[in-house]
Amino acid sequence: MYKVIGYGGTRAFRLLWMLEELHIPHRHDRVMPFTQAARDAVPGGRLPALELRDGTILQDSTAILSFLADRYGALTHPPGSxxxxxxxxxxxxxxxxxxxxxxxxxxxxxxxxxxxxxxxxxxxxxxxxxxxxxxxxxxxxxxxxxxxxxxxxxxxxxxxxxxxxxxxxxxxxxxxxxxxxxxxxxxxxxxxxxx
CATH class of the missing domain: 1.20.1050.10 (Glutathione S-transferase Yfyf (Class Pi); Chain A, domain 2)
Structure with a gap:
């Protein structure tokens, strides 16, 4: 299951919204950026982040949206078009x-x-x-x-x-x-x- 790390009032909202659009189950760890909890999750504490099922952590909301769109072939147009x-x-x-x-x-x-x-x-x-x-x-x-x-x-x-x-x-x-x-x-x- 994917885990969104970040407070919903920040750019983490984009990830939560995308996962809802795709009907993908996920967990949400409500963590404010640049706090100790954020630094424990990712170097520097910059959020949001998405933890994949294998433990890989992705950062940058726009990059994560692109990753999810390409992975699921949804909410995006074909590459090269x-x-x-x-x-x-x-x-x-x-x-x-x-x-x-x-x-x-x-x-x-x-x-x-x-x-x-x-x-x-x-x-x-x-x-x-x-x-x-x-x-x-x-x-x-x-x-x-x-x-x-x-x-x-x-x-x-x-x-x-x-x-x-x-x-x-x-x-x-x-x-x-x-x-x-x-x-x-x-x-x-x-x-x-x-x-």
Missing amino acids: VERAVQDGWTHRVGERIDGPLMNWTTFMQGHGTPPVPEVRTWVADCLAEGFAAVAESLPDTSWVTGEEFTIADIVLGHCLHWAERYQTMPEDARLRAYLARVRRRPAYLAADSS
């Missing part, structure tokens, strides 16, 4: 434009490390706003980012919007709000959100 390139483009775009700035914002909000000077905080907020605008502008007129098929790119974007709303940094953009509403109707999202 144009559709896969579009999917990967979305995954990387969201990671760069929204996920990175959100992680910085989270670090500020939780008081980790040296408090940033006001100019840095403003710069991160501006990067996040620009990232949301760029993603919203490029959203296709389809249910999901690569068309009508839900993929791991949607898990990454859906989680980032969920995360942004928690930190009250979600813009009032109607396209992003409609997208998040579609995400919230997915039974696997609801199951992961309650775990």
